[in-house]
Amino acid sequence: MRILFLSVLIILLIFATSLIPVNANEFTFSTSGDGSAGWTTEEVYRGSYSAKLNSGTGNGASAGKVSMSINWPLSSITSLSFWYRISSSSTAIPLAEMNAWPLYAREGVTFPFTADGYFSPYFIITIDVSGVTHYIISQQWAEQSAELDKWIEWKISDNALPFGGFDPTEALWHDELWTDDPVTGGAGSWPGGWEPLSFFKTTYAGSTIVSIGMAVGWWAVNEPQIVYVDSLTINGIGYDTDPNYVGGIYAPMNKLNILVPYVALIGLIGVFSTILVIRKWRKS
Numbered sequence: 001m002r003i004l005f006l007s008v009l010i011i012l013l014i015f016a017t018s019l020i021p022v023n024a025n026e027f028t029f030s031t032s033g034d035g036s037a038g039w040t041t042e043e044v045y046r047g048s049y050s051a052k053l054n055s056g057t058g059n060g061a062s063a064g065k066v067s068m069s070i071n072w073p074l075s076s077i078t079s080l081s082f083w084y085r086i087s088s089s090s091t092a093i094p095l096a097e098m099n100a101w102p103l104y105a106r107e108g109v110t111f112p113f114t115a116d117g118y119f120s121p122y123f124i125i126t127i128d129v130s131g132v133t134h135y136i137i138s139q140q141w142a143e144q145s146a147e148l149d150k151w152i153e154w155k156i157s158d159n160a161l162p163f164g165g166f167d168p169t170e171a172l173w174h175d176e177l178w179t180d181d182p183v184t185g186g187a188g189s190w191p192g193g194w195e196p197l198s199f200f201k202t203t204y205a206g207s208t209i210v211s212i213g214m215a216v217g218w219w220a221v222n223e224p225q226i227v228y229v230d231s232l233t234i235n236g237i238g239y240d241t242d243p244n245y246v247g248g249i250y251a252p253m254n255k256l257n258i259l260v261p262y263v264a265l266i267g268l269i270g271v272f273s274t275i276l277v278i279r280k281w282r283k284s
């Protein structure tokens, strides 16, 4: 009887362990040109690490990116955010250049700018459309020097100043093809190939997200831009940007999900022990 009890315990333990989503969504780094990306403890928003990204100096041919692999329909995305901190070791973008890009000024900030600036990191959503890879890329925000070395949240609900006859109500995106460009993508499009995420949900209906990443680089501005990135949140569920973290532990619902196997195990052990006690009692 004891051997049977032990065997059942071991089987239950293996079963419970297999359900625990440890490292379910690991972050990976990628770079191009002289860009760089990796874990750091220099500045941390949550947990023990953040991702430090350096755009490099390739003037459009370098970048640093941190991304998390997921396998969700693009249509399921309702909200996205992450926290960033622009390092004062970044190279300043001259004021005149900053003011040439009103698209990158958030609604509510004082524009034209009055100081040199820097570019925030931005999202890259990599999707699969029937075996073909596409990239949906968000706005970066221009931050002035007073915002250096501060943690700032990039969130989809932030929107750019009115531009080109349009008044955005949320952050805008483009894809790598700029297929929504008025020149190539047809009438009714926003200027310069920018669109709300809903446009790409329609354009790429039925597509699956391969990864969600945050990046700096692949742009033609004064470089390097050096940033810290932490605490990715998708549809309200936080994925701490840390090595060896447990997926989604910052959402109350996910905390419960992680506990489910343990609760089930304890429950089963309890039931099994009760049966043993009853059997022993009936024998005696």
Ligand SMILES: [Ca+2]
Residues within 6 Å of the ligand: 044, 045, 046, 047, 048, 049, 050, 230, 231, 240, 241, 242
């Ligand atoms: Ca972190």
